[in-house]
Every structure is written in C-alpha cells, then in structure tokens.
Amino acid sequence: MSSLPLLSAKKLTCIREQRILFEHLDFDVYAGELWQVEGPNGAGKTSLLRLLAGLSQPYDGHVEHNGNNITDVAEEYHQSLLYLGHQVGVKAGLTAEENLSFNLALNGYDASAAEAALQEVQLLGFEDALASHLSAGQHRRISLARLWHTQAKVWILDEPFTALDKQGVAKLEALILQHIDQGGCVIMTTHQDLVLAKSRCQTLKLEYRYF
Numbered sequence: 206m207s208s209l210p211l212l213s214a215k216k217l218t219c220i221r222e223q224r225i226l227f228e229h230l231d232f233d234v235y236a237g238e239l240w241q242v243e244g245p246n247g248a249g250k251t252s253l254l255r256l257l258a259g260l261s262q263p264y265d266g267h268v269e270h271n272g273n274n275i276t277d278v279a280e281e282y283h284q285s286l287l288y289l290g291h292q293v294g295v296k297a298g299l300t301a302e303e304n305l306s307f308n309l310a311l312n313g314y315d316a317s318a319a320e321a322a323l324q325e326v327q328l329l330g331f332e333d334a335l336a337s338h339l340s341a342g343q344h345r346r347i348s349l350a351r352l353w354h355t356q357a358k359v360w361i362l363d364e365p366f367t368a369l370d371k372q373g374v375a376k377l378e379a380l381i382l383q384h385i386d387q388g389g390c391v392i393m394t395t396h397q398d399l400v401l402a403k404s405r406c407q408t409l410k411l412e413y414r415y416f
Contacts, residue, residue: 209272210235211285211359211390212257219252225414226252232409236358236388239381241395244411246302250394251291251363253411257392258288258361270359284313287357289365293348296338301328301347304336314354320352322350329371341366352380358386413414 210233218228226249234240242250255261255267259275259282268275270282295304301323306316319410322334326346336344345368352360360381366374374397385405399406 206211208316210269211271212392213269213272214257214266215269217253217256217263217268218265219249219256220264221249221252227411227414232393234359234390237385238388239385239392239406240390240409241399241406242390242392242409242411243394245413247416248411248413252410254288254290254361254363254392254394256278258286259283260288260290282359285357286359286361287346287351287355288361289351290363293344295344295347297335298335299332300335301339301343302332304347305350309328309354312351312355314356318354319350322353323347325353325376326350339377340368346373349377352377358389360389360391360393362395364394364396365396366395366397 212234213228214232217230219226219404230253232240242253244250252261258261259268259279270278270285275282294308300305302319305319305322310316320329320332323329326349328343328346328350330352331339331343336347339347349365349369365377369377378399382405385391
C-alpha cells in the first residue's frame with residue numbers, strides 16, 4: 206500500500222463574500238481513515254468538501270491526490286472520487302431505477318445493479334416511481350445508493366445520513382467501515398451521533414470566523 210496520503214489539503218484558504226472561512230488549512234487523509242468535519246453553520250464545512258472534491262477553487266493553497274495536485278491529475282482523481290453533496294442530481298422525469306442506472310453507467314459501473322442498490326437504501330418498491338413523485342428524502346436515498354456500487358477510493362460525503370431511519374443509518378455506517386477496511390478513505394460532515402467506533406474517526410473542527 207502506498208505511503209502517500211490519498212488526499213491532502215495544502216495551506217487551503219477559503220474566502221466567501223469577503224469573509225475568511227478558514228486559512229492555511231493542512232491535513233492528510235490516508236487509506237483506511239475516516240474523517241468527520243465539524244463546526245457551526247457558516248464555518249465552511251460544505252465549502253471545504255467542495256474544495257476537496259475539486260468543484261470549487263481555493264483562494265490560496267491546493268488539494269493533492271496521491272501526492273499530485275488534483276488539477277494536474279483531474280481525470281485520475283475523478284475516477285477515484287465519489288462526492289455526494291447537497292444537490293443530489295436526480296432527474297424528475299426519470300424513475301428511481303432509471304436515475305441510478307444512468308448515474309452508474311455514466312461513471313463506468315454496472316447499471317444492472319441499480320435495483321439491488323435501491324434495496325439497500327429502502328427504496329425497493331419505488332424503483333418504477335418517477336422521481337417527480339418522490340420526496341426530497343427519497344431523492345437523497347437514490348443518490349446514496351451509488352455508494353453500494355462504486356470502486357472509488359475517496360468518498361466525500363456531505364450529511365450522508367439525512368433522510369435515513371435507524372436501520373438505514375446502521376447499514377450506511379457498516380458500509381463506511383467496510384470501505385475504509387478495504388483501503389478507502391471517507392471525509393464527511395454529519396449532525397448524526399455516529400455509532401461506528403469513535404476511535405476510528407478523526408475530527409477536523411472548523412470555527413466560525415467573524416472577520
């Protein structure tokens with residue numbers, strides 16, 4: 206296994222609406238690690254995840270994957286990354302199964318696995334329902350189902366437990382542990398009190414800055 210971190214923040218500085226959310230942020234995330242980003246609303250948790258995923262650019266600093274700036278290895282990083290943000294990317298005119306099949310195929314995975322993945326997130330029985338007839342929580346679960354059929358090593362998850370009941374939370378926690386045990390890494394935000402071993406979860410705390 207490589208001794209290089211799967212993901213690194215190098216002197217990251219983020220400014221939004223003329224306010225510094227965080228600056229000179231440095232950390233390394235290695236294979237087998239789970240990181241939870243904590244902080245009050247407005248501290249920059251989602252902004253940090255978007256920077257790590259390459260979806261926005263920092264004011265200063267950069268992000269590395271396997272020791273390389275992600276802008277220099279964008280295609281390789283995209284193949285190694287699964288990002289789930291607040292925008293779930295569900296198309297209203299497609300069914301639940303069609304949405305997931307499309308997303309799996311788009312990312313090079315077996316689209317025929319969609320039905321089994323929907324079962325994992327308690328959507329079996331809704332696979333033929335148009336997304337326009339489903340709730341926002343069900344849209345979220347369609348997006349989450351991708352986690353059961355991905356080979357991406359780096360998972361960046363923004364509030365992944367939203368809209369899941371106790372059984373769904375337990376399933377997802379087990380999947381996260383399985384992923385890091387198999388050499389992946391997870392960086393996430395959550396308001397959920399995690400049951401999975403806290404000793405295995407590293408915490409990155411962001412503070413709200415007023416200037």
